[in-house]
Every structure is written in C-alpha cells, then in structure tokens.
Amino acid sequence: MKIIVFIEKNPVxxxxxxxSIELAHKAYSLVKPFKGxxxxxxxxxxxxxDCEQVFQFGLHRLVYYLNDNLAHLHSIAYKNIIKAMIEAExxxxxxxxxxxxxxxxxxxxxxxxxxxxTADCTQLHIDDYKSQGPILYQVRPAFGGNILATIITPxxxxxxxxxxxxxxxxxxxxxxxPTITEPFALNFKEEWIVNEFLSVAPKLTKINFNRxxxxxxxxxxxxxxxxxxxxxxxxxxxxxxxxASRAAVDFGFTSKDRQIGQTGAVVRPKLYIxxxxxxxxxxxxxxxxxxxxxxxxxxxxxxxxSIAHLGIVGDLNEIIPxxxxxxxxx
Amino acid sequence: xxxxxxxxxxxPDTANITGQAMKEDGTVNRAALPAVFNPDDLNAMETxxxxxxTIGAEVIxxxxxxxxxxxxxxxxxxxxxxxxxxxxxxKFAGADxxxxxYVLAEAVKKIGAVDLVLAGRQAIDGDTAQVGPxxxxxxxxxxxxxxxxxxxxxxxxxxxxxxxxxxxERIKTPFPMLLTITDEANTPRYxxxxxxxxxxxxxxxxxxxxxxxxxxxxxxxxxxxxxxDDLELDIKRCGIKGSPTRVSKIENITLTGGDLELYGTDSxxxxxxxxxxxxxxxxxxx
Ligand SMILES: Cc1cc2nc3c(=O)[nH]c(=O)nc-3n(C[C@H](O)[C@H](O)[C@H](O)COP(=O)(O)OP(=O)(O)OC[C@H]3O[C@@H](n4cnc5c(N)ncnc54)[C@H](O)[C@@H]3O)c2cc1C
Ligand SMILES: Nc1ncnc2c1ncn2[C@@H]1O[C@H](COP(=O)(O)O)[C@@H](O)[C@H]1O
Numbered sequence: 001m002k003i004i005v006f007i008e009k010n011p012v013x014x015x016x017x018x019x020s021i022e023l024a025h026k027a028y029s030l031v032k033p034f035k036g037x038x039x040x041x042x043x044x045x046x047x048x049x050d051c052e053q054v055f056q057f058g059l060h061r062l063v064y065y066l067n068d069n070l071a072h073l074h075s076i077a078y079k080n081i082i083k084a085m086i087e088a089e090x091x092x093x094x095x096x097x098x099x100x101x102x103x104x105x106x107x108x109x110x111x112x113x114x115x116x117x118t119a120d121c122t123q124l125h126i127d128d129y130k131s132q133g134p135i136l137y138q139v140r141p142a143f144g145g146n147i148l149a150t151i152i153t154p155x156x157x158x159x160x161x162x163x164x165x166x167x168x169x170x171x172x173x174x175x176x177x178p179t180i181t182e183p184f185a186l187n188f189k190e191e192w193i194v195n196e197f198l199s200v201a202p203k204l205t206k207i208n209f210n211r212x213x214x215x216x217x218x219x220x221x222x223x224x225x226x227x228x229x230x231x232x233x234x235x236x237x238x239x240x241x242x243x244a245s246r247a248a249v250d251f252g253f254t255s256k257d258r259q260i261g262q263t264g265a266v267v268r269p270k271l272y273i274x275x276x277x278x279x280x281x282x283x284x285x286x287x288x289x290x291x292x293x294x295x296x297x298x299x300x301x302x303x304x305x306s307i308a309h310l311g312i313v314g315d316l317n318e319i320i321p322x323x324x325x326x327x328x329x330x
Numbered sequence: 331x332x333x334x335x336x337x338x339x340x341x342p343d344t345a346n347i348t349g350q351a352m353k354e355d356g357t358v359n360r361a362a363l364p365a366v367f368n369p370d371d372l373n374a375m376e377t378x379x380x381x382x383x384t385i386g387a388e389v390i391x392x393x394x395x396x397x398x399x400x401x402x403x404x405x406x407x408x409x410x411x412x413x414x415x416x417x418x419x420x421k422f423a424g425a426d427x428x429x430x431x432y433v434l435a436e437a438v439k440k441i442g443a444v445d446l447v448l449a450g451r452q453a454i455d456g457d458t459a460q461v462g463p464x465x466x467x468x469x470x471x472x473x474x475x476x477x478x479x480x481x482x483x484x485x486x487x488x489x490x491x492x493x494x495x496x497x498x499e500r501i502k503t504p505f506p507m508l509l510t511i512t513d514e515a516n517t518p519r520y521x522x523x524x525x526x527x528x529x530x531x532x533x534x535x536x537x538x539x540x541x542x543x544x545x546x547x548x549x550x551x552x553x554x555x556x557x558x559d560d561l562e563l564d565i566k567r568c569g570i571k572g573s574p575t576r577v578s579k580i581e582n583i584t585l586t587g588g589d590l591e592l593y594g595t596d597s598x599x600x601x602x603x604x605x606x607x608x609x610x611x612x613x614x615x616x
Contacts, residue, residue, distance in 0.1 A: 012496050072499070075463075075473050100495035104475045107463035111431060119458045121482050137578065143344055143455055150579035157544030194472045196502040198489065203497055214611055238611045271610045280418070292610060305590055310603065314595040326604040 001036030001126070001134070004091040004158070006082070007062065008101055011046040011072075012202040016048040018058070018165055018210055019097030021057050025170035026163070027095055028058025030126050030323040035133070041085045041184075043078050045071040057174035063089070065184045069193050072200065073101055078191035079108040080289055085184055086113065091158050093136050095124075096238060098162040106148065110160050116153035117160040122167055129154055136161065141262075166210045166266045207241060207257050213270045214240030217260055217287070220247035221276020221316060228253040230320045231275060237327040243267065243287075245277045261286035275316045279304025298318070332387040332505070333396075334378045335438055337465065338371040338406060340399040341455040367402045370450025372518035374511040377480060379410050384483045388412045390441060392420040394433055400596075402454060407529040408521030413443075419557040424570030431479070432567045438469050440561055447508040449576065451476060453484055460558055466508035472502060478514040485579055488596030574575060 005027050006250065008017040020040075027038040038060040040054055047064060054062065065081050082105065086094060094109070098103035100122050124140035129152065129297035135158045138151045152157040209215065218231035228248070235242040243265075244258045260267055262282040272290035279284060279295070279302055287293070288307050295308040296316045305311050312319055342363035378389045379489035391406040393399050394417040417437055425433070438444055447469070449462030459475075466473035474492055481500065482489035492499040493512060532551040535543060546552050558568060566572060594601045 010496055011494070029404050060607050073494070075466075075475075079467070100476050100493065104463065104473070107427065107458075107460035108467045108473070110460070111428065111464040111467035114428065114574070116426065116428065117460060118575060119460060142457065143342075148581040149577050150581075151575050152578045153574050154576060155419075156574035194504060195474065198500040198502055200494070201498045203495075229482045238607075240611075270613075271607070294607070308590055310593065310606070312595060312600070312603065319595060319600060322600045323604055326601050 001031045001034035001093075002036050002089065002091040003031055003036065003112065004086060004095040005038060005040050005054075005059065005090060006094070006096045006097060006105070007040040007042040007048070007054060008097055009042075009044055009046075009131050010011075013199070014046070016028070016047050016050055016053055017097060017099065018208070019099060019102075019163070020048075021053055022117065022165065022168050022170055023095050023097060023163060024054040024059045024226065024303060025057040025174055026168045027093075028175060030093070030124065033126075037061070039089055039091065040090075041082055041089075043070055043081050047181070048149045050090055052179045055179045057170050060177055062179075062181045063184050064181060065186055067188055069188075069190075072195075072197045073104060074193050074195055076109060076194065077106055077188075078105055079112060080192055081144035081184070081186060081188075083109055083112050084186055086158065090186075091266065094158045094160045096160070096162040098164040100164050106160060106162050111133075113158070113160075115156040115158060115160060116151075117162070117220045118151045118153075119162050120163045121163050122148075124161060124163070124168075135159065158264075164266050169268070173264075202300060203257065205263075209241060209243070209260075209265045209267045209269070212267070214238045214242040214273075215243045215260070215269045215271070215287075215290075216240055216275065217245065217277060218253060218275050219245035219277030219283075221278075222248060222253055223276070223317070225251075228318060233324055234273070234275075234320050234327075237307060237324055238271075238273075240269070240271070243281050245280075249278075256274065264312040274304050274308070275320065277304055278302045279307065291311075332381065332385065333441075333443055333447065334387045334389050334446045335441060335444050336371070336374050336378050336389065336391045336406070336411070337434055337447065337449040337462065338375065338391050338402055339368045339394050339450070339453050339461075340365050340393065340395050340402045341368045341453050344375045344454050365401065367405055368450050368453045370452060370511060370513055371402075371567075372450075372514050374448040374450050374509075375406060375409055375411070375516050376508070376516045376518040377477075377511050378446075380480065380516065381446070381483055382410070385485060390415065392417060392434065392441075394425075394430060394437075397534060397555075400553055402509060404504050404529055404532050405521065407532060408525045409519055409521060410525060414553055417561070418555055419568075421558045421565060422569045425568065426575045427458055427460040427464055427575035428574055429568055429570075429572035431468055432572060433561070433563065434461065435465045435468035436561045438465065438562055440556075443445055444469075445505045447471060447506075449508065449510045451510045453511045462508060462510040469508070471506050472503065472509045473508045473510070474501060475510045475568065477509045477511045480515070480585060482592055499548060502559075572580070 042064040113318040119139040216235040452459035
C-alpha cells in the first residue's frame with residue numbers, strides 16, 4: 001500500500017500548511033497495518049522551511065521539484081509535474097488538502113489520470129472490497145450536508161480524495177521518521193507558464209482555529225456590528241477566539257475569515273458557544289463535532305438546541321453581559 | 331467577437347429546506363426540494379454578460395441534465411444569453427464528475443472556436459467543485475479557479491482577481507481559458523422583461539405541436555437538445571459506466587435530541603452556568 005500526499009507550503013509564511021501535516025499522519029495510520037509507504041510530493045520555488053515536521057508525523061519520503069517560475073499556482077505546470085510524479089511512483093491512493101490549491105489541482109489530475117476523486121472527505125478508512133483486496137472508503141457530507149455518503153473507487157487507480165484542514169487532527173507526536181528528500185528530474189517547459197501574477201497580497205487576518213480550544217460564535221441574532229463586540233469580549237474573557245455564521249459575515253458584523261461551516265472553517269474545539277445562531281445544516285457542518293456545545297438563542301425551537309449540551313433560551317444582549325461580569329469576578 | 335460558453339446546472343435547493351421537504355424521521359425528502367439555477371452559475375452568467383457588454387461576445391449556455399433543466403436555460407435566455415443547449419440522454423444518468431466533464435468537454439469541442447469557458451465554483455448539491463477544472467483539462471485550456479472579480483477586459487487577455495485562500499491574487503491571463511466563478515465576483519442581473527416576453531414559450535422541439543414548430547423555430551424559441559449520438563461520444567465514458575466512483579453507502583443526517591441541559595435567564599442561573607463552564611475554560615487556559 002502506497003499513499004502519495006500533496007505537500008503544501010503557506011505562501012505567506014513559507015512554512016508547511018497544517019493540513020499537510022494532518023494528511024501525512026492520516027496516511028501513515030492508513031498504511032501502517034500494511035507496512036506501506038507514505039510519499040510526499042512538493043512543487044514550488046523553495047521547500048517549506050520546517051519540512052522535517054511531515055516526517056516526524058509519518059511521511060517516509062518527499063519527492064520535490066523546484067523552479068523559480070513556480071512561486072505561484074500555475075495550474076498547467078503543477079498538473080504536469082505532479083502527474084509525472086504520480087506516474088513514476090504508482091501509488092494506490094493520492095491525498096490532497098481541500099485548500100484552494102488542492103481543490104484546483106486534484107480535479108485536473110483525476111481527469112488526466114482518468115480516475116475517481118472524492119472532495120472534502122471527513123473520514124477515510126481502508127477496508128476489504130468484496131474479498132478483492134483493500135480499498136479506500138471515503139466518507140463525505142453531500143446534499144448541503146443533509147446526507148453522509150461513503151464513496152469508493154473500486155476499479156481505478158490511484159484512488160483520490162481531498163480533506164479539509166482541521167478535520168483529521170494528528171496526535172501530539174508522530175512516529176519521528178528521518179528526513180528523506182529526493183529531487184525529481186523533469187524536462188520543464190516554459191510554455192506551461194501562461195499566467196502573469198501582477199500582484200499577490202497576503203490576507204492579513206487568516207485565523208487559525210485549529211489550535212483554538214474555545215470558540216464563541218455570533219450569528220444573525222447578534223443584530224449589529226457594534227453588538228458583535230459582546231462576542232469578542234466573551235471570547236477574550238474565556239481565552240478563546242471569536243467565530244461567526246455566514247449570516248453574521250454577510251451582514252458585515254465581522255470578517256469572512258471568522259466564518260465557520262461548510263464554506264468556512266471546520267472546527268473541533270473543546271467548547272463552542274453559539275450565540276444568536278439558528279444552527280443551519282451548513283453551519284453545523286463546521287462545528288458539530290465540538291466536544292461541548294452551548295447555545296444562546298431566543299427561539300427554543302432553533303435547531304442548534306438539538307445538538308447543544310448546554311443552553312439558555314434568551315436574549316444574548318442581556319445574557320452575555322451578565323456572563324462577562326461573573327467571569328471577571330471568578 | 332469572443333465566443334463564451336457558460337456551464338450551468340440545475341440543482342435541488344438544498345439551501346432553503348423548509349418543513350415540507352422534511353420527512354417524518356427528520357431526514358430530507360430530496361424529491362420535494364424545488365429545482366433552482368445553481369447559485370454560483372448565475373455569477374458565471376453575469377461574468378459572461380459583462381464581458382459581452384464590454385467587448386462584444388456570443389454567450390452560449392449549456393447544461394447537462396434531465397429535460398426539466400430547460401427551466402434554467404430559459405432563465406439564461408431571460409438574462410441575455412444568445413444561445414442555449416440542453417445535453418440530455420438516459421445514457422448520461424448516474425454520471426460522477428469525471429463522466430459529466432467528459433460529456434460537457436465534448437459539447438464544448440463540438441461548438442468549437444471557443445475563447446472562454448465559465449463555470450460556477452461549485453454546485454450546491456454535490457459541492458465537489460470538480461467539473462469546471464475537469465472540463466478545462468479535457469479541452470486543454472488553462473484554468474483559474476476561485477475568481478472573485480474581473481478587473482480588466484481586453485481582446486487578448488483578462489486581468490482577474492483570485493481568492494488564493496491565504497492571499498489575494500491579481501492575474502493577467504491570455505485567451506483561451508476556463509474560469510470558475512465565486513459568488514463574490516458580482517451580483518447577477520435580473521431577467522430582462524423583453525427577453526421574458528420573447529422566450530417565455532421557449533422549449534425543446536418535442537414540446538411543440540407539429541403545426542407550431544416552424545413558427546417557434548422562426549422565433550428562436552426551440553432549444554436544441556443534444557443526445558449521446560449527436561456528440562459522437564464514447565458511451566463507455568458516459569453515465570454510470572464512465573464513472574470511476576461508486577456510492578457504497580448513504581446515511582441521512584437526523585437531528586438527534588441530545589442531552590441538552592437548559593439554564594434559566596436569572597442572574598443566579600447564569601452564575602451557575604459560568605461556574606459549570608469554568609472547568610472547561612480553566613483547563614484550557616492553564
Ligand atoms: C452553499 C451554502 C453554503 C453555506 N455555508 C455556510 C457556512 O459555512 N456557515 C454558515 O454559518 N452558514 C452557511 N450557509 C448559510 C446557512 O444556510 C444559514 O443561512 C446561516 O448559517 C444562518 O446564520 P444564522 O444562524 O446566524 O442566522 P439565522 O438563521 O437568521 O438565525 C439567527 C438566530 O438568532 C436568534 N436570535 C435572534 N435574536 C436573538 C437575540 N437577541 N439573542 C439570541 N438569539 C437571537 C434567532 O432565534 C435565530 O435562531 C451556507 C448556505 C449555502 C447555501
Ligand atoms: N450537469 C452539468 N451541466 C452543466 N454544468 C455543470 C454540470 N455539473 C457541473 N457543472 C458546472 O461545474 C460547476 C461545478 O460543479 P460541481 O463540480 O458539481 O461542484 C458548476 O457550478 C457548473 O458550472
């Protein structure tokens with residue numbers, strides 16, 4: 001059993017993306033029973049600075065191709081290079097982070113290799129298929145999150161899947177493999193570069209919810225941008241981070257990078273406090289695996305209460321100030 | 331004049347699930363969901379029409395789906411599309427993204443001499459965001475995904491903005507290309523009332539009586555339908571046969587009544603709540 005993991009660099013910091021570490025470890029746990037191998041592939045202008053981390057979390061080997069032209073995502077070039085790497089390695093499985101880069105490249109590669117691809121998986125496991133040997137079972141939400149589908153690619157290889165950041169968190173430490181990197185030889189063609197990047201501006205406030213244990217999220221029920229301060233204050237008082245529903249973001253109460261849900265971040269904190277959030281299926285898709293969920297909502301019928309462990313039926317504008325007061329005293 | 335193809339899909343409205351669409355067991359009754367124009371595809375339509383307004387273009391909208399998908403093609407005509415095309419055949423049923431993109435790519439090739447293909451970022455039923463890129467690969471076009479705006483439109487190139495997730499990118503890119511458009515790119519225009527008058531009877535040929543069809547054709551109201559044979563497709567690559575992925579299991583998500591502990595709104599209740607939460611946040615902040 002051999003799994004290829006697409007390794008990505010954060011273009012702003014130059015460090016590995018968390019999802020690459022998460023996938024390296026997931027792949028490692030999938031191949032372990034088969035004594036299989038996890039191979040990373042990296043394409044870009046420079047290797048990530050902290051490359052050794054993917055090995056500490058389960059990668060066996062990293063195959064890379066570097067070229068100054070590849071600082072930014074040139075889909076055609078990236079696709080051609082990764083395709084050559086996959087053809088040289090003949091893996092059973094290829095995994096991508098469901099990042100904007102991963103979701104740009106994975107479908108191009110699946111199309112070029114004429115194989116199946118399952119996007120945004122929330123669970124992956126290997127099991128026997130009709131006594132014909134082990135295959136990858138890929139679980140993902142579909143239909144706006146109303147169903148959970150298990151998808152397989154029984155006859156085509158490689159089997160391809162993408163996974164969002166924060167969904168498959170690794171344990172504190174991994175198997176500590178040695179760092180083994182191998183350059184990939186390739187006949188690079190200038191004609192693969194067709195786009196000209198005129199400017200690239202880092203987004204300043206990309207929040208990393210992965211390491212956040214407490215999230216206080218506000219929704220449409222917060223009412224205004226000014227009132228969203230209550231959410232920020234409660235998050236601060238608890239040592240957590242503020243999150244939001246899409247409605248709160250659309251109304252401009254807070255910034256888009258705080259959005260949680262199907263089209264925002266997927267989070268699994270120890271404590272999630274949903275304030276003025278109804279609990280739509282798209283919102284729940286991003287937070288329903290939180291360890292403890294608390295809800296404050298004026299509507300006792302709000303669906304959020306069906307997944308909450310603690311709740312108050314009432315006005316957040318009255319309740320949060322009282323909470324803040326007791327938190328200060330405590 | 332540029333030739334632009336918009337890929338549009340009719341989808342069940344998973345965003346507005348009302349009481350009627352819920353079954354008694356708390357799961358969604360998919361058959362009861364209304365069918366709508368996939369939201370991002372309206373943004374792709376608007377992008378096409380903006381380019382048409384700026385430098386002149388023929389905007390052709392194609393959809394692969396059941397005959398009922400004609401509804402979104404009519405909407406595209408109302409918005410200002412020049413031509414629409416339904417691609418429909420029982421042999422296409424059960425297609426995953428690979429098989430869908432194969433059929434759409436063959437249709438794009440048959441139309442020919444295309445400068446730009448526009449897709450939505452993703453469809454709200456599958457949420458895969460795969461069909462656009464897979465069409466690009468099959469027709470050999472450059473692609474840029476996650477488009478948040480078109481900044482400059484010229485005869486030879488576009489300057490677009492892309493949501494690179496951690497960074498915002500401004501990219502100059504020559505024709506031809508395929509772009510996938512996000513809902514941030516624009517606000518789709520409303521149907522034009524003159525176009526609505528012109529096309530409200532538009533439909534596929536089989537829906538007209540023999541004595542009406544000539545008049546309908548003369549008024550550009552017959553929506554062409556292509557079947558597998560019209561596209562000279564390799565049937566092994568279509569529909570369920572051409573789909574490498576299989577669904578091995580479906581579970582409906584039901585909201586399970588949890589072990590909810592409700593607190594009152596008196597200050598002593600809230601004090602108790604803060605006390606009970608304390609264990610959780612104190613542990614985290616150690
Ligand atoms: C393709 C797609 C993707 C989507 N992705 C996401 C996503 O990633 N994340 C996301 O969140 N949504 C997403 N949505 C939107 C989602 O469907 C809902 O519209 C959204 O989550 C609703 O946000 P809300 O709960 O804040 O607002 P509402 O549903 O309007 O709920 C507001 C709640 O506040 C309560 N309330 C009002 N006043 C008060 C008060 N004073 N005190 C306490 N409670 C009060 C109300 O009772 C109500 O329950 C997506 C939709 C689509 C179609
Ligand atoms: N059956 C189809 N007919 C036409 N366009 C489609 C079809 N399926 C997907 N698309 C296009 O591909 C985009 C992404 O779809 P998806 O990969 O299903 O998320 C959509 O927004 C459409 O532009």
